[in-house]
Amino acid sequence: xxxQRRDALEVIEAAHVAGKPVVVGGPDVTESPEAYDxxxxxxxxxxxxxxxxxxxxxEAGSRxxxxxxxxxxxxxxxxxxxxxxxxxxxxxxVGVQFSRGCPFNCEFCSVIELNxxxxxxxxxxxxxxxxDALRAIGYRGHVDFVDDNLIGNRKAVKxxxxxxxxxxxxxxxxxxxxxxxxxxxxxxxxxxxxxxxxNFFALFVGIETPDPVALVEAHKLQNTRRDIAKxxxxxxxxxxFVNAGFIIGFDAERASVxxxxxxCIEATSxxxxxxxxxxxxxxxxxxxxxxxxxxxHADCNAVGDDDSDQCTSGLNFDTxxxxxxxxxxYREVLARAYAPDSFFGRVRRVCRELDRSSHxxxxxxxxxxxxxxxxxxxxxxxxxxxxxxxxxxxxxxxxLVRNPRALKIAVSLAGLYLHVGPFSRWLMARLDRQLxxxxxxKSEPGERARLQPAAMxxxxxxxxxxxxxxxxxxxxxxAAHSPGTNADGPDRxxxxxxxxxxPVRTREPRLVAGMEVGAGGQIAAADERGE
Numbered sequence: 001x002x003x004q005r006r007d008a009l010e011v012i013e014a015a016h017v018a019g020k021p022v023v024v025g026g027p028d029v030t031e032s033p034e035a036y037d038x039x040x041x042x043x044x045x046x047x048x049x050x051x052x053x054x055x056x057x058x059e060a061g062s063r064x065x066x067x068x069x070x071x072x073x074x075x076x077x078x079x080x081x082x083x084x085x086x087x088x089x090x091x092x093x094v095g096v097q098f099s100r101g102c103p104f105n106c107e108f109c110s111v112i113e114l115n116x117x118x119x120x121x122x123x124x125x126x127x128x129x130x131x132d133a134l135r136a137i138g139y140r141g142h143v144d145f146v147d148d149n150l151i152g153n154r155k156a157v158k159x160x161x162x163x164x165x166x167x168x169x170x171x172x173x174x175x176x177x178x179x180x181x182x183x184x185x186x187x188x189x190x191x192x193x194x195x196x197x198x199n200f201f202a203l204f205v206g207i208e209t210p211d212p213v214a215l216v217e218a219h220k221l222q223n224t225r226r227d228i229a230k231x232x233x234x235x236x237x238x239x240x241f242v243n244a245g246f247i248i249g250f251d252a253e254r255a256s257v258x259x260x261x262x263x264c265i266e267a268t269s270x271x272x273x274x275x276x277x278x279x280x281x282x283x284x285x286x287x288x289x290x291x292x293x294x295x296x297h298a299d300c301n302a303v304g305d306d307d308s309d310q311c312t313s314g315l316n317f318d319t320x321x322x323x324x325x326x327x328x329x330y331r332e333v334l335a336r337a338y339a340p341d342s343f344f345g346r347v348r349r350v351c352r353e354l355d356r357s358s359h360x361x362x363x364x365x366x367x368x369x370x371x372x373x374x375x376x377x378x379x380x381x382x383x384x385x386x387x388x389x390x391x392x393x394x395x396x397x398x399x400l401v402r403n404p405r406a407l408k409i410a411v412s413l414a415g416l417y418l419h420v421g422p423f424s425r426w427l428m429a430r431l432d433r434q435l436x437x438x439x440x441x442k443s444e445p446g447e448r449a450r451l452q453p454a455a456m457x458x459x460x461x462x463x464x465x466x467x468x469x470x471x472x473x474x475x476x477x478x479a480a481h482s483p484g485t486n487a488d489g490p491d492r493x494x495x496x497x498x499x500x501x502x503p504v505r506t507r508e509p510r511l512v513a514g515m516e517v518g519a520g521g522q523i524a525a526a527d528e529r530g531e
Contacts, residue, residue: 031283044068093142102149111148119152124163145179161194173360180204186231192238210264214250229267236353249278258329269349277314338424344391356405
């Protein structure tokens with residue numbers, strides 16, 4: 001939620017230069033409203049119950065306001081989104097939502113602070129109406145359920161999946177789906193079967209760390225008392241591949257975390273792993289605990305000039321382990337996970353295991369041609385270096401022979417490597433510079449204070465969802481100023497053998513080497529927009 005702040009503030013400034021009042025909202029505005037004081041209007045929290053009051057106040061002439069709902073809104077009253085207002089040519093996929101909130105209690109997660117621990121769900125009829133609206137305007141292909149934990153209310157999601165399966169059968173399978181879910185999905189065979197029937201092909205799962213002690217410390221108990229690799233492979237057998245989040249920086253983690261995390265990544269065969277450093281997001285239990293312990297940095301929520309996304313800021317607190325060790329571990333995991341042979345080795349293994357026998361998607365001819373063009377661009381881009389070329393073609397040919405139905409997934413993951421490969425190398429160079437600065441600080445104590453906040457980042461459950469601040473500038477109607485009425489309510493045992501322990505969810509699309517690569521794994525050639 002923080003990386004977008006700098007751009008959001010620039011948009012606010014540009015709107016003011018143009019003489020436009022601004023309304024802002026979103027997670028960062030909700031948790032750090034003081035950063036957006038220059039905006040005339042703020043909508044904090046979920047917006048359904050207060051937007052009407054904001055519009056009424058603005059039309060009555062009010063030029064400032066702060067709005068916050070008294071409680072979490074009833075999502076069964078949410079209207080069908082105006083998908084017809086979107087220029088769908090600019091989207092790799094479109095988002096819909098079934099639920100808000102998560103029942104778990106992860107210390108580092110902002111979702112439970114922003115949306116609560118009691119998942120609220122739409123009705124099945126509501127969701128199907130949204131899909132009908134998308135289909136009616138001609139959209140086909142990938143639809144992402146943006147829920148932070150799709151299976152947070154298992155009793156409610158099963159009827160949804162049955163309804164989705166029937167809806168797809170009746171309409172010729174125009175869509176395929178992705179989402180985010182907790183790893184305990186693997187414990188429910190019926191739920192996995194329903195996801196498969198409903199055409200889900202990818203999920204984001206927050207693994208965070210293979211260290212059970214660190215998981216307990218982070219209150220991520222749903223990931224403990226299980227074989228992580230075995231759970232992930234159960235998901236593969238339902239025809240669903242997994243992207244995962246990993247975090248370095250927990251107080252309880254051991255010095256061997258890099259070795260254990262790399263072993264877990266290889267054992268789970270997860271190609272795309274979002275590895276980063278722990279970040280104490282504002283408003284979270286973690287931030288409150290660290291502040292109470294006097295460990296949270298004074299500028300903990302500052303966004304630096306080089307903080308381009310959730311992978312370039314983090315460790316915004318005094319760590320238990322030496323910071324140098326954590327940065328070194330981070331670098332080692334990146335180096336090993338994104339070496340070409342390692343990455344494409346995992347692509348081979350996961351694509352061999354995916355059961356795609358029942359996956360159906362009626363793709364328009366334009367999508368088929370788009371994907372063929374994208375494949376040629378991916379192959380050309382990955383063929384420039386010998387090591388990458390060999391690993392790429394080896395994975396493609398292996399998948400074609402062993403499981404041809406998974407070839408599209410293999411190509412999509414290869415397309416994602418066009419970003420994660422170079423980005424990991426850029427990040428390692430940045431880490432090298434930070435490590436060198438720390439060495440200088442050892443001999444120059446005066447530098448210590450300056451370098452201490454330097455960081456890097458992370459996610460897993462620390463949402464990489466691109467939701468920072470929504471900024472809107474608009475024309476002010478000529479009306480006399482009136483104070484208006486704001487809708488503010490009341491202010492929300494360690495094992496020695498890693499192999500034995502582990503036998504062992506942007507969402508944003510990116511434009512990479514002439515094609516767009518979506519977070520769910522699909523590919524598309526970029527149109528000629530000069531981008």
